[in-house]
Amino acid sequence: MMTGKRIGMESSLGIAEAVKLANADVVAAYPITPQTHIVERLAELVANGELDAAYIPVESEHSAMSACLGSAATGARTFTATAGQGLELMHEVLYVASSMRLPIVMAVANRALSSPLNVWGDHSDVMAVRDTGWIQMFAENGQQVFDLTLCAFRIAEDPEVLFPVMVHLDGFHLSHVVEPFYLMEQDVVDKFLPRFRFPLALDPDKPLTAGAFFPPGVYGEARRAQDDALRSVRPVISRTWREFEEISGRSYKPVETYRADDARVLLLTMGSFSETAMLAIDQLRERGQQVGLVRIRLWRPFPFTEFRQAVGNAETLVVLDRAISYGGPTGPVCAEVKAALYSEPKRPRIVSYVGGLGGRDILVSEFVEMIEKGTALAESGVEEELLTIGVRV
Amino acid sequence: MAKQFDQRKETEYSSRDLETGCVITDPGNAARYKTGDWRSQRPTWNTLRCIKCGLCSLYCPEGCIAPNAEGYYEADLYYCKGCGICSRECWTQAITMIEEEE
Incomplete structure (x- = not known):
């Protein structure tokens, strides 16, 4: 069931449409490539009266997130967006948003970090904010960006949640691509996303x-309480996505698979490259190989149960990272995956690849190569700390 | 709803006792925080020099200096951090900082 009219639109503008339908009260943002079109469009919607919101044109991303703190603390529905260096500049404020339990929604048009200067997409910015305590989810195409942004408001504001949410979309590969969209009717969105009352709102009465200030005698308790709370939101996220499916016909899960049921070899991806990876899976399936794809949609809180279920029967798992953990163990996603599976009695052999850095494409043939070489490497038992794909070494 | 830092010591709270977002719902409870613990020196007043002008109390960043029944100024040692600003600013040099050990 797909409701509404199918239209073509740039993904960034699709997010702005979602924020408009969500009837956000405040947008505080600083433009940065490749996020610019999102906030440019929102500024336009506010300026021409289509969205009744306060648009705060701040002087930096640090100020953008700080303004969002104040806005969300009053109970206003608050949105911002950033990318790459901008996300880094707001870094310290991100922790404040999550620990003060402020339901801010932020789109992140994932971008590489300097230096060398690069404005194109990868996941270096995401991995640097992994532990900021935000709920984080990945979109693979324009429709998902629109859907997940709407769901993000509902999840963030759920009284059982009250955490800020990041919706990740790959810079340029997704943010600047014209995609097919089914938008939603205002009354349908209003019912899904009613006005909310923030229970911790600033109130003179x-x-x-x-x-x-929490001294050493109680700071650890505060941190423990925050982690317990973040871990406990997973059922609410799944429930919200199920409710969204009822009104849209589109379904989302913390971990999603493609042709994975009987797969001996699984490839793991996050974000828009998953769709290219599916083509590689199709090619290998046509050749009779039992391969499939696993995509982590919910990055934080990490969906351990669903992830273990999804990969438990595979013999080999090839993980693609679009970021490097300099001098560290494999790519950051692969390191987490290994940690998640270490205590499992039955687990696949795991091979880590890093690629798609700074906007570099990964071709279908390169996904095929990763799966084939990765499988051979896993069978050989040789473990390399860092394997790259598509990089001239 | 659990009250943050009511009459309990901070170390009597478990993670489950804290409010969502660690907000504090009983206003003014910072007054119970004993900043006097930080002090290594304390101010003493020489009443022969003190002219009861009250400058010390205006300069005190902790707001803990007030006149006693006789009109001479004193620091509330529950809050006084021993910063010495009162002693530095007293223009009749009536205030001397002395080591806590003495």
């Missing part, structure tokens, strides 16, 4: 202190 009910004074409270937020972001207070």
Whole structure:
């Protein structure tokens, strides 16, 4: 069931449409490539009266996120977007948003980090904010960006959640590509996403202190409480996606698979490259190989149960990372995957590849190569710390 | 709803006792925080020099200096951090900082 009219639109503008339908109260953002079209369009929607919101044109991303803190703390529905260096500049404020439990929604048009200067897409920015305590999810195409942005507001504002949410979309590969969209009717969105009352909102009649000083005797308890709370939101996210499926016909899961049921070899991806990887899976399936694809949609909180179920029967798991952990163990996603499976009695052999850095494409043939060479390498038992794909070494 | 840092010590709270977002819902409870623990020196007033001008109390960043029944100024040692600003600013040099050990 797909409702509404199918139209073509750039993914960035699709996000702006979702924020408009969500009837956000405040947008505070600083433009940065490749996020610019998102906030440019939102500024336009506010300026011409299509979205009744305050648009705060701040002087930096640090200020953007700081303004979002204040806005969300009053109970206003708050949106921002950034990318790459901008996400790094707001880094310290990200922790404040999650620990003060402010339901901010942010789109991140994933971008490589300097230096060398590069404005194109990879996941270096995501991995650097992995532990900021935000809920984080990945979109693979324009429709998903639109859907997940709407769902992000609903998830963030759920009284059982109250955490900020990042929706990740690959810079340029997704943000600047014209995609087919089914938009939604305002009344349908209003029912899915009613006005909310933030239980911790600043209120002169009910004074409270937020972001207070916690000395050593109680700081650890605060951190533990925050981690317990973030881990406990997984059922709410799944429930929200099920409810969204009822109104849209489109379904989302924390871990999604493609032709994976009987697969001996699984490839793991996150983000828009998953769609190219599917073509590689199709090619290998046509040759009779039992291969499949696993995509992590919910990056934080990490869906351990669903992930273990998805990969438990495979013999080999080839993981693609679009970021390097300099001097560290494999790529950051692969390191997490290995940690998630270490205690399992039955687990696949794991091979780590890093590629698609700074906007470099990964071709279908390169995904095929990763699967074939990765499988051979896994069978040989040789473990290399860093394997790259498509990089001249 | 659990009250943050009501009359309990901070070390009596478990992670489950804290409010969502660690907000504090009883306003003014910072007054219970004993900043006097930080002090290594404390101010003492020489009442022969003190002219009761009150400058020390205006300069005190902790706001913990007030006149006593006789009108001479004193620091509330529950809060006084021993910063010495009062002693430095007292223009009749009536305030001397002395080591806590003495």
